[in-house]
Amino acid sequence: MEAVIKPEEVKVGIAEWQVARGPWRLVTLGLGSCVGIALYDPTSQIGGLAHIMLPDSSQFQDRGNRAKFADLALPDMLAEMLRRGARRSMLAAKIAGGAQMFTSGDRHLSLLNIGQRNTAMVRQTLQELGVPIIGADTGGNYGRTMIFDLLNGDVHIRTIGRPVKII
Template sequence: MSVGIGTVVKVGIAQMDVVTTPNTIRTSGLGSCVGVVLYDERKKIAGLIHVMLPDSTLGKVVPGNVAKFADTGIEAMIELLLKQGVQKFSLKAKIAGGAQMFKFSSDQSSMRIGPRNVEAVKQALRKSGIRITAEDTGGSSGRTIEFDPETSKLMVRTVNQGVSEI
């Protein structure tokens, strides 16, 4: 019960990890990247992926790092959670990020990577039959997120709007 017992597991860019209560899991400074949390409410276990790119087929080299992409990252995370004894049908998702940090007049595809990441994440989740219970995506602000498997709440912090829970 309560503060200070668990540790905060940090997930870096293009990385992923899994925690169980009383620990929480966090990733900082999401811009166009998307933080994807897959969680099991009853088992109080959650995985977090910090996705950079929508599609692994965009990588021109051998995609060694699966967590970098929405499609391969979500697939790998589901595998990881199944190994921990989670049933696929009990998984739900919360997602945040996918901002456009800079506004340019040019319509270069790399500038619209935020919305494309969000779309790819949703598509991958749909394919796996995982429902999104909350999201805070788009806009033009950076986000830091932290998920607590005990409460299934996702804390989202931005510079201008402060902290909210979804």
């Protein structure tokens, strides 16, 4: 299957975030244990989508790419949205991903629980930023693509072998 990015879509890669305004759509493909976070202000149609890999930057020396970490990416993306004219009081979040993709007889892998820890840190950081979460599709053992429509704030979740879900 070929992943088609339509001209009105902006692709958000792994460990990246992007901000845009309706009628654009922001798309991030193949979230596994990573988490995607869509922030939206319906009054200005300004939205941001982040694809974070890890929960907590304080555990790493190399913080060269801030967009990789939940605790740094979200405040950075929020600041850029406000700079472009989004209203803080109107912002709400939708999140997806945070799966455990691999199964193994080895307990060590599931003990790391990276997907769950990513989701927990995203929730905590959004709470600290005062942004309510109004939709979530997290956990499980399958990959997800997020298509974030900045005309209405809908987030379409595409998976393999499941119907498309809108949060």
